[in-house]
Amino acid sequence: MTEIFSMEYYADPFPTLARLREHEPVARVSPPFADVDLWLVSRYDDIRALSTDRRLSVDTQLASERFRTSGLAMGIGTAWEKAFVVNPADNVRQRRLVGATLTPRIVEGWTAVITETVSTLLDNLDSDLVQEFGYPLAVTTIGTVLGIRQSDHELLRGWADTATSPDRAASTQALTDALAYIGEQIEIKRKRPADDLLSLLLNASDGDERLDEEEVTAIAGNLLIAATDTTANFFPNAVVALLDHPGQLALLREDPTLVDRAVEEVLRYSNPVVLSPGFRFALEPIELHGTVIPAGGTVGFFLAAANRDPLAYDEPDALRITRATTTHVGFGHGPNHCVGSALARLQGRIGLTGLLERYPRFGIAIDRAELRHRVSPFMYGFDRLPLILG
Ligand code: HEM
Known part of the structure; x- marks a missing residue:
């Protein structure tokens, strides 16, 4: 039996996730990389219900000391904790004000920037879809949208890379540097507000509420980090899923208007986020399927398991871009679902359309079995995806 978070697991997490979903829907796990117990939930209905359950909180100040010192969450003890992972009242206020700056209508306004970035990256794509397309698209988009000048985007990419690395000291330093840089940019935007997300956030208001x-x-630091690894991995995951299902790829090439449904199906079938890094903390004991999560327990959502739950989807292990059910939990669910989902979807649509148009015959340049998966408890993707472009 494959151990969770073993190298075998990382190479293909889905059989282990299926076993957990069926036999241990609330699994108590002590991961090898952190001295902490986690209660990992894997069924679709349970994750949706717990995502809106007030007996759970995202406030990292309420987490156990073991969790706070485990290195499992980024930025514990730094200014990073001022955003999102705060008490319910601040969380609701922040989410409302940030959400208002990232609505589908506002985000549509960034279509031209994303289209131009996709086009330039495709012009220069040599082979590796991860490093030469996914990451630069993700960083250029969030950097431009925030209003950071192009010449500093490499800095952003470096911080985003290091912040998510398992080396805690390096990660904390990268977050601290990123926040100091953003602080400087805020000074500039205060003096000269512009038509960008940082200026929108500085001026966001709802009645008396402000940030x-x-x-x-x-x-802004959270947006940068949360936007990078996720969006970057979406494209290799989409291309591999489509190449593994040639009938679906042919269908999409025949009818490009299916692209939005293809994006949703990839977010279900091979979502970049296997396990949400947004842990929840139990405010009181919670019993589920015979397991008691104790007060103070740390709860994690195996989104990739829920997205392939046979009780929620027909043929869950197959990619079907014309599926009737599209309510996946690839962006989470409830009050803490992904605040950048509209921007992620827009990049998915423009990026995938661009790839399909520009390269009508792309294929994997190496043996499929040689593709190396990421070794990350949270992310699903590939280290590199060398393509033959044709
Ligand atoms: C394909 C791309 C993306 C995927 C799959 C994704 C997925 C997710 C997931 C699963 C969560 C956690 C939900 C939970 O625990 O309930 C999340 C949270 C978040 N995402 Fe995304 N995301 C993507 C792109 C983005 C982008 C482009 C942005 C920024 C513009 C962004 C900003 C955030 C933020 C700030 C949070 C934390 C929200 C909170 O704690 O309240 N994400 N995302």
Whole structure:
């Protein structure tokens, strides 16, 4: 039996996730990389219900000391904790104000920037879809949208890379540097507001509600990090899933208007986020399927398991871009679902359309079995995806 978080698991997590979903829907796990117990939930209905359950909180201040010192969450003890992972009242206020700056209508306004970035990256794509397309598209988009000048995008990419690395000291330093840089940019935007997300966040208001400068700094840092690894991995995952299902790829090439449904199906079938890094903390004991999660327990959602739950989907292990059910939990669910989902979807649509148009015959340049999966408890994707472009 494959151990969770073993190298065998990382190479293909889905059989293990299927076993957990069926036999241990609330699995108590002590991961090899952190001295902490986790209660990992894997069924679709349970994750949706727990995502809106008030007996769970995202406030990292309420997490056990073991969790806070485990290195499992980024930025514990730094200004990073001023955004999103805060008490319910601040969380609701922040989410409302940030959400208003990232609505589908506002995000559509960034179509031209994304289209131009996709086009330039495709012009220069040599082979590796991960490093030469996914990451630069993700960083250029969030950097431009935030209003950061192009010449500093490499800095952003470096911080985003290091912040998500398992080396805690390096990660904390990268977050601290990123937040200090964003603080400087905020000073500039205060003097000269522009038509960008940082300026929108600084001026966001709803009645008496606003975001203070520390919050805007931490929120922008969160947006940068949360937007990078996720979006970057979406494209290799989409291409591999489509190449593994040639009938679906042919269908999409025949009818490009299916692209939005293809994006949703990839987010279900091979979502970049296997296990949500947004842990929840039990405010009181919670019993589920005979397991008691104790008060203070740390709860994690195996989104990739839920997205292939046979009780929620027909033929869950197959990619079907014309599926009737599209309500996946690839962006999470409930009050803490992904705040950048509209921007992620827009990049998915433009990026995938561009790839399909520009390269009508792309294929994997190496043996499929040689593709190396990422070794990450949270992310699903590939280290590299060398393509033959044709
Ligand atoms: C394909 C791309 C993306 C995927 C699959 C994705 C997925 C997710 C997931 C699963 C969560 C956690 C939900 C939970 O625990 O309930 C999340 C949270 C978040 N995402 Fe995304 N995301 C993507 C792109 C983006 C982008 C482009 C942005 C920024 C513009 C972004 C910003 C955030 C933020 C700030 C949070 C934390 C929200 C909170 O804690 O309240 N994400 N995302």
